[in-house]
Amino acid sequence: MSVEIELQESMNYTPIQRMRHSAAHVMAEAIQEIFPDARFAIGPAIEDGFYYDFDLPRPLTPDDLPEIEQRMRCIIAARHPFQHDRWPREQALEYFHTKGQDYKVEIIENLSDAEVGIYQQGNFLDLCRGPHVGNTDEIGPIKLMRVAGAYWRGDEHRPMLQRIYGTAWFTQEEMDQYLWRLEEAQKRDHRKLGRELKLFTFSDDVCAGVPQFYPRGETLRHLMESYVRETQERYGYQHVWTSNIGKVRLYKTSKHWYTYRENMFPVMKGDQEASDDDAYVLKPMNCPHHILLFKSQMHSYRELPIRYAESDTLYRYEKTGTLTGLARVRSLTQDDAHVFMRPDQIQEEFNRSVNLTLEVFETYGLQDYWIRLSLRDPQKKAEYVGSDEVWEIAEATLREAVESKGIQYEEGIGEAAFYGPKLDFMVRDALGREWQCSTIQLDFVQPMNFELEYIGEDGQPHRPVMLHRAVTGATERFMAMLIEHFAGAFPVWLAPVQAMIIPIADRHQDYAYKVLEQLKTAGIRAEVDIRGERMNAKIRDAQMQKIPYMLVVGDKEATAEAVSVRLRTNVDLKSLPLTQFIERVSGIASSKSLEL
RNA sequence: GCCGAAGUAGCUCAGUGGUAGAGCAACGGUUUUGUAAACCGUCGGUCGUCAGUUCAAUCCUGACCUUCGGCUCCA
Numbered sequence: 001m002s003v004e005i006e007l008q009e010s011m012n013y014t015p016i017q018r019m020r021h022s023a024a025h026v027m028a029e030a031i032q033e034i035f036p037d038a039r040f041a042i043g044p045a046i047e048d049g050f051y052y053d054f055d056l057p058r059p060l061t062p063d064d065l066p067e068i069e070q071r072m073r074c075i076i077a078a079r080h081p082f083q084h085d086r087w088p089r090e091q092a093l094e095y096f097h098t099k100g101q102d103y104k105v106e107i108i109e110n111l112s113d114a115e116v117g118i119y120q121q122g123n124f125l126d127l128c129r130g131p132h133v134g135n136t137d138e139i140g141p142i143k144l145m146r147v148a149g150a151y152w153r154g155d156e157h158r159p160m161l162q163r164i165y166g167t168a169w170f171t172q173e174e175m176d177q178y179l180w181r182l183e184e185a186q187k188r189d190h191r192k193l194g195r196e197l198k199l200f201t202f203s204d205d206v207c208a209g210v211p212q213f214y215p216r217g218e219t220l221r222h223l224m225e226s227y228v229r230e231t232q233e234r235y236g237y238q239h240v241w242t243s244n245i246g247k248v249r250l251y252k253t254s255k256h257w258y259t260y261r262e263n264m265f266p267v268m269k270g271d272q273e274a275s276d277d278d279a280y281v282l283k284p285m286n287c288p289h290h291i292l293l294f295k296s297q298m299h300s301y302r303e304l305p306i307r308y309a310e311s312d313t314l315y316r317y318e319k320t321g322t323l324t325g326l327a328r329v330r331s332l333t334q335d336d337a338h339v340f341m342r343p344d345q346i347q348e349e350f351n352r353s354v355n356l357t358l359e360v361f362e363t364y365g366l367q368d369y370w371i372r373l374s375l376r377d378p379q380k381k382a383e384y385v386g387s388d389e390v391w392e393i394a395e396a397t398l399r400e401a402v403e404s405k406g407i408q409y410e411e412g413i414g415e416a417a418f419y420g421p422k423l424d425f426m427v428r429d430a431l432g433r434e435w436q437c438s439t440i441q442l443d444f445v446q447p448m449n450f451e452l453e454y455i456g457e458d459g460q461p462h463r464p465v466m467l468h469r470a471v472t473g474a475t476e477r478f479m480a481m482l483i484e485h486f487a488g489a490f491p492v493w494l495a496p497v498q499a500m501i502i503p504i505a506d507r508h509q510d511y512a513y514k515v516l517e518q519l520k521t522a523g524i525r526a527e528v529d530i531r532g533e534r535m536n537a538k539i540r541d542a543q544m545q546k547i548p549y550m551l552v553v554g555d556k557e558a559t560a561e562a563v564s565v566r567l568r569t570n571v572d573l574k575s576l577p578l579t580q581f582i583e584r585v586s587g588i589a590s591s592k593s594l595e596l
Numbered sequence: 597g598c599c600g601a602a603g604u605a606g607c608u609c610a611g612u613g614g615u616a617g618a619g620c621a622a623c624g625g626u627u628u629u630g631u632a633a634a635c636c637g638u639c640g641g642u643c644g645u646c647a648g649u650u651c652a653a654u655c656c657u658g659a660c661c662u663u664c665g666g667c668u669c670c671a
């Protein structure tokens with residue numbers, strides 16, 4: 001987000017945002033007291049709080065926060081009024097230049113107004129459009145959360161500034177509630193649950209960002225992927241399999257090489273005499289491979305659309321600093337598909353993709369997502385391939401398709417893929433970070449790169465249009481989201497272990513295994529807990545593993561061919577005939593119900 | 597990749613310039629249990645890796661690996 005936009009948006013601050021923005025200024029004053037040579041960048045209100053970016057003579061550490069916070073409290077208690085003024089542009093430039101405030105000077109230079117806003121509280125004077133609260137004592141409880149690095153203007157080629165994030169609320173109750181919410185969110189963190197529920201792990205001896213899945217995690221992956229596969233087939237997709245490696249020249253043809261070569265895992269250069277173009281890399285994306293499948297045969301207009309789907313693992317060398325549990329990995333399994341179609345089929349194929357995605361979201365009970373229409377940044381045309389004309393057609397077509405479908409969306413300028421605009425489904429994780437999952441991309445460019453053709457009704461070759469789409473995106477990232485969405489308590493159809501059989505005493509083990517056999521025969525994933533623990537301990541452990549059903553078996557159950565059913569919701573269903581339990585679970589699992 | 601923090605037993609963590617501890621887990625024994633942790637005992641760590649400083653390094657310094665919080669990026 002540009003500084004200009006932030007400053008403009010600040011005009012529309014809500015009361016709490018205004019207070020948070022004022023808190024940022026107070027923090028800046030505290031910093032000025034500690035570091036008289038500090039240079040100030042920007043300090044807006046954000047969701048739940050505020051931040052301010054500083055250029056300081058030394059790095060901040062978390063140990064600095066208490067002192068800054070203490071000084072802020074003093075400033076707040078000193079009841080300084082926020083004084084607003086408007087200075088002529090030249091005066092402001094002169095002032096900030098004299099003060100060595102280069103960042104402020106740069107901001108003013110980018111403003112076209114004749115006058116600029118100035119706010120002062122206590123000894124701190126800042127360039128700012130405001131608005132602010134009237135007096136520092138109107139600022140509620142504050143807490144500084146963390147220090148972080150941030151590039152000036154978000155540009156990695158510009159200086160790295162130090163950012164302090166803080167939170168501010170009108171009342172202590174709201175603050176406490178917010179901190180409690182953060183704690184609760186941390187309990188859902190998929191990295192923590194992934195270890196506790198024995199789903200996956202990472203090893204320093206493999207590769208950063210490459211998860212290793214335990215049996216329970218693999219079961220979960222497999223169920224997720226099977227579900228998408230079945231659904232896709234119902235929607236008319238055909239599955240293909242392409243390799244895990246490809247030659248550099250393939251990705252040069254698709255132009256991916258020129259944008260992403262730094263992110264491709266090199267494998268080897270085969271023959272010493274071979275050219276660089278013949279070197280191998282691990283497959284970073286499927287599109288060129290699917291395109292080869294299409295291109296290697298003649299196609300009639302009657303065959304279209306052709307929908308090739310593939311769910312396999314791609315490798316991308318993501319920068320180390322970007323890796324985050326399963327949410328950002330270097331080995332990602334995309335439920336990818338490429339549709340080759342006639343131009344007149346775009347609308348229908350788009351609808352088909354959207355419907356497929358929404359159906360899957362519905363099954364998972366996902367509601368906390370939003371949709372972004374990702375467009376090209378017209379200021380940075382060089383970063384995209386394809387002519388203006390093609391882009392205009394693609395963007396207009398996609399926008400028209402979204403609107404005719406009646407979908408609510410927000411536009412994301414500069415969020416397009418390098419070959420075309422897309423529709424992205426954005427989901428939030430437990431800690432409020434947003435991740436792109438599903439995506440639908442319209443592409444007129446790759447068919448040109450590969451000179452794709454089909455034979456039309458007129459007997460002449462025509463160029464097809466492509467649709468790239470992923471339903472859940474990457475299995476890994478979607479799993480991260482599901483773990484957090486369900487807090488590890490997966491619906492029955494997804495639970496790696498659906499039932500834990502708990503024999504009360506050793507003499508009940510035979511019956512427990514008999515129950516296990518019958519459950520397995522019925523396709524229910526179950527285990528017997530034969531450890532020498534007491535029943536209470538076994539129940540506790542199954543509960544902590546979020547296993548949907550705990551089946552306690554003792555003398556009564558053995559004689560009655562029954563199981564005593566306890567749900568992970570603490571509900572006790574008492575003794576049920578085994579056949580009745582099997583019927584119940586089978587029904588819930590096959591309907592993918594979220595009930596127990 | 598950049599800024600900052602961190603890495604001690606399988607997990608959660610304590611600790612010190614003189615080669616380390618707790619709880620849980622695991623294992624062994626006792627107990628044979630009716631809906632969220634029985635009791636006793638045992639094992640377990642070249643303190644992330646490699647160099648350097650030092651009589652002596654888990655502790656200090658450097659590089660690297662990995663993780664965490666952000667920034668940038670995400671076909």
